[in-house]
Amino acid sequence: MSSDSMTIRTAQVGAGHPWLQTLHEWVTTVDHKRLGILYVLLALLFLIIGGIEAIIIRIQLIRPHNDFVSPQVFNRMFTMHGTTMIFFVIMPVMFGFANYLVPLMIGARDMAFPRLNAFSFWLTAFGGFLLYFSFIGGSGLYGAGNAPDVGWWAYAPLTSRAFSPGHSADYWTIAVLVSGFGSIGTAINIVATILSMRCPGMKLSRMPLFGWLTFVMSGLVLISISPLSAAQIMLLVDRYLGGHFFDTQAGGSATLWMHFFWIFGHPEVYILVIPAFAFASEIIPVFSRKPIFGYPAMVGATVSIAFVSMSVWAHHMFTIGMKSYSNSFFVLTTMVIAVPTGIKIFNWLGTMWGGKIQFKTPMLFCIGFLFQFLIAGLTGIMLGAAPFNWQLSGSYFVVAHFHYVIVGGIMFCLFGAFYYWFPKVTGRMLNETLGKLHFWLFVIGFHLTFDLMHIPGMLGMPRRIYTFEPGRGWEVLNLLVTIGAFIQGIAILLFVANLVFSYFRGPKAGNDPWDAWTLEWSVSSPPPVYNFASIPTVASRRPLWDLKHPEDPDSRYE
Amino acid sequence: MSAITTPIAQTPVAGSLPYKGKVAMACLIIAESAIFTIFVVAYLFYLGKNLTGPSPRAVLAAPIFYTICLLSSSLTIHFASRFLERGKRGPFLALWFLTIVLGGLFLFGTGQEWHRLIYERGLTISTNLFGTTYYSLVGLHATHVTVGLLMLGIVLLFGLAGRVGREQSARLDVLSMYWHFVDAVWVVVFTVVYVLGR
Numbered sequence: 001m002s003s004d005s006m007t008i009r010t011a012q013v014g015a016g017h018p019w020l021q022t023l024h025e026w027v028t029t030v031d032h033k034r035l036g037i038l039y040v041l042l043a044l045l046f047l048i049i050g051g052i053e054a055i056i057i058r059i060q061l062i063r064p065h066n067d068f069v070s071p072q073v074f075n076r077m078f079t080m081h082g083t084t085m086i087f088f089v090i091m092p093v094m095f096g097f098a099n100y101l102v103p104l105m106i107g108a109r110d111m112a113f114p115r116l117n118a119f120s121f122w123l124t125a126f127g128g129f130l131l132y133f134s135f136i137g138g139s140g141l142y143g144a145g146n147a148p149d150v151g152w153w154a155y156a157p158l159t160s161r162a163f164s165p166g167h168s169a170d171y172w173t174i175a176v177l178v179s180g181f182g183s184i185g186t187a188i189n190i191v192a193t194i195l196s197m198r199c200p201g202m203k204l205s206r207m208p209l210f211g212w213l214t215f216v217m218s219g220l221v222l223i224s225i226s227p228l229s230a231a232q233i234m235l236l237v238d239r240y241l242g243g244h245f246f247d248t249q250a251g252g253s254a255t256l257w258m259h260f261f262w263i264f265g266h267p268e269v270y271i272l273v274i275p276a277f278a279f280a281s282e283i284i285p286v287f288s289r290k291p292i293f294g295y296p297a298m299v300g301a302t303v304s305i306a307f308v309s310m311s312v313w314a315h316h317m318f319t320i321g322m323k324s325y326s327n328s329f330f331v332l333t334t335m336v337i338a339v340p341t342g343i344k345i346f347n348w349l350g351t352m353w354g355g356k357i358q359f360k361t362p363m364l365f366c367i368g369f370l371f372q373f374l375i376a377g378l379t380g381i382m383l384g385a386a387p388f389n390w391q392l393s394g395s396y397f398v399v400a401h402f403h404y405v406i407v408g409g410i411m412f413c414l415f416g417a418f419y420y421w422f423p424k425v426t427g428r429m430l431n432e433t434l435g436k437l438h439f440w441l442f443v444i445g446f447h448l449t450f451d452l453m454h455i456p457g458m459l460g461m462p463r464r465i466y467t468f469e470p471g472r473g474w475e476v477l478n479l480l481v482t483i484g485a486f487i488q489g490i491a492i493l494l495f496v497a498n499l500v501f502s503y504f505r506g507p508k509a510g511n512d513p514w515d516a517w518t519l520e521w522s523v524s525s526p527p528p529v530y531n532f533a534s535i536p537t538v539a540s541r542r543p544l545w546d547l548k549h550p551e552d553p554d555s556r557y558e
Numbered sequence: 559m560s561a562i563t564t565p566i567a568q569t570p571v572a573g574s575l576p577y578k579g580k581v582a583m584a585c586l587i588i589a590e591s592a593i594f595t596i597f598v599v600a601y602l603f604y605l606g607k608n609l610t611g612p613s614p615r616a617v618l619a620a621p622i623f624y625t626i627c628l629l630s631s632s633l634t635i636h637f638a639s640r641f642l643e644r645g646k647r648g649p650f651l652a653l654w655f656l657t658i659v660l661g662g663l664f665l666f667g668t669g670q671e672w673h674r675l676i677y678e679r680g681l682t683i684s685t686n687l688f689g690t691t692y693y694s695l696v697g698l699h700a701t702h703v704t705v706g707l708l709m710l711g712i713v714l715l716f717g718l719a720g721r722v723g724r725e726q727s728a729r730l731d732v733l734s735m736y737w738h739f740v741d742a743v744w745v746v747v748f749t750v751v752y753v754l755g756r
Contacts, residue, residue: 112578112581112582113578113582116582184586184589187585187589188582188585188586188589189582191581191582191585192578192581192582192585193578195575195576195578195581196575196576196577196578196581197575197578198575219588222585222588222589222592223588223589223592224592225589226589226590226591226592226593226596227592227593227595227596229593230592230593230594230596230597231596233593233694233698234596234597234600234694237683237690237694238690241683241684242683242684243683243684243690243694244684244686244687244690245600245690245691245694250609250610250686250687251604251607251608251609251686251687252604252687252690253603253604256600256603260596260600263596
């Protein structure tokens with residue numbers, strides 16, 4: 001069976017305490033699958049925490065003049081909610097999936113640098129813990145503030161010593177800096193794995209789209225997380241060494257921070273959404289029973305999205321008053337991004353067109369993603385037009401828009417990915433009934449919250465206000481938005497319950513429950529530590545199709 | 559685990575995949591370049607925006623000698639690697655040591671310049687915008703030189719212990735990529751700080 005005599009050493013510590021030994025194995029692991037699972041569990045933990053913060057925000061805004069939390073706590077909640085969800089939920093979960101799946105999909109035994117992998121994971125994890133330690137340690141010597149309350153953009157001068165005494169802003173800075181180094185480490189690892197570890201026959205043009213998109217995402221991490229790290233270092237210089245980078249009283253510029261932040265901030269959106277595209281590109285073909293439509297166009301579109309996304313950042317800053325040339329440039333580049341994104345949407349539709357579509361839970365989530373991401377893109381085009389943006393920047397319309405991208409687009413794909421790959425990771429299927437219930441509840445809650453949230457924005461409700469006056473037509477809408485948030489919360493709890501229940505009681509999955517085509521489905525579920533007993537050789541984009549249909553293999557047409 | 563037989567490719571892949579160490583170092587260099595770009599942009603953006611003195615023109619002198627030291631260390635490390643490739647460990651160690659000396663000289667030059675600026679000219683990181691951007695940019699580079707020297711030093715120790723042979727030359731090439739990058743960044747920093755900035 002296996003030609004190589006591979007011995008798997010298990011750590012011999014804590015004899016007599018099996019749980020201690022298990023814990024030791026997980027803490028010291030360098031296995032890409034275990035690190036992938038750790039990433040995902042970390043993200044789920046922070047998803048619950050960030051979700052609770054969102055619920056607190058929504059309870060506070062359920063009616064005018066509510067006093068569920070103080071204004072100070074409200075500021076901390078939206079800051080922590082944003083920072084947590086971006087840096088400690090979506091990025092880790094995407095890295096988790098990439099870690100778990102990339103080596104399996106390209107026929108490798110592990111990532112290129114297993115120890116760097118573990119190091120990066122723990123940097124991210126401790127970054128997250130550091131952020132939350134601020135609730136305890138943020139008071140510092142001054143006894144002022146605890147958790148960061150500067151918003152996830154942390155615009156200057158809010159972060160200066162005068163406006164953020166104590167250590168709350170430092171916890172934010174250092175947590176984001178540390179997790180940023182973790183992200184860069186993982187991105188380096190993914191790129192090296194994809195370029196150097198592919199199995200024989202796995203040419204770049206045969207790599208599953210998941211691999212391609214993860215590769216592009218990692219490249220984007222390298223180029224755009226680093227500017228954030230640089231800006232955080234500058235902020236630390238300002239706060240600790242008395243520097244003047246963002247100190248307007250010494251000639252520094254608050255606008256420069258905005259530029260630096262958004263040079264990171266806009267590509268970050270694509271760092272988050274490209275893995276979601278990757279999930280959709282794997283799930284939609286399998287449940288349409290057709291190969292992906294327009295594979296080269298998909299790759300090209302992804303690369304051009306990444307490329308163009310580097311030059312659109314200032315559309316977040318139209319209201320600071322730029323020159324008309326700058327405004328026009330950033331409007332045009334923003335509009336241009338719609339082209340490759342449109343190519344992708346049409347390719348997914350083309351994949352579904354004429355296919356035998358199976359409406360299993362992963363597919364349902366991906367179909368939801370298609371519609372919702374389209375709408376999110378349309379409001380994005382609206383906000384990308386400078387005059388429209390001048391009117392609605394900083395309003396709930398913007399909040400609705402980017403939650404449409406992140407929840408309606410990214411989270412939906414992510415849930416689809418959970419339902420799709422859970423059998424591979426655990427060996428058991430997720431419960432389909434609970435899954436469908438989760439889907440429909442989440443759809444209802446999502447649309448109740450975020451469709452309606454556009455309207456108070458257009459009626460003039462600014463974001464980040466802790467309460468509002470009655471009589472402006474915002475009351476009913478805010479009430480409904482909050483109800484929608486609770487429905488989403490219930491759906492997430494159902495999902496977590498499904499994960500736990502199915503882990504113990506779900507039906508056995510077998511190697512390949514979805515009759516899929518990529519290499520990860522060729523090994524047992526869960527895969528053995530060494531992934532492949534003998535390194536596979538592939539001859540087409542769908543190696544398992546070739547295996548199952550030797551009479552009509554894909555390789556004949558490539 | 560049930561073994562599966564995967565179809566054998568009709569045509570095996572031509573050529574081999576790139577060495578993962580080089581790919582990873584190239585990625586790190588891309589990320590580091592982005593960091594340096596931001597610092598350089600900040601430096602250029604704040605040129606001439608000082609509200610108080612001293613100004614770059616008044617206090618900066620181009621460190622030509624130390625620049626030559628650092629840039630020539632790129633040559634010495636390159637030839638050190640070539641010697642190791644051919645298995646000539648003596649010349650390798652000598653050139654490797656020379657690289658460390660040249661890098662150390664550069665760092666000494668930076669230290670000397672900073673000492674002069676701080677104690678004679680009264681320019682610290684908190685004096686004015688120039689101080690903030692100058693010390694951050696040059697300091698970021700000096701940090702990279704220091705890290706590089708530490709890694710070069712580790713290799714030297716292993717080399718003196720006789721543990722570095724031809725089989726490590728691919729790995730040392732990765733390290734010398736980093737060192738070349740540090741030198742290339744200095745060309746940019748030098749141009750920005752000592753040529754354009756004055």
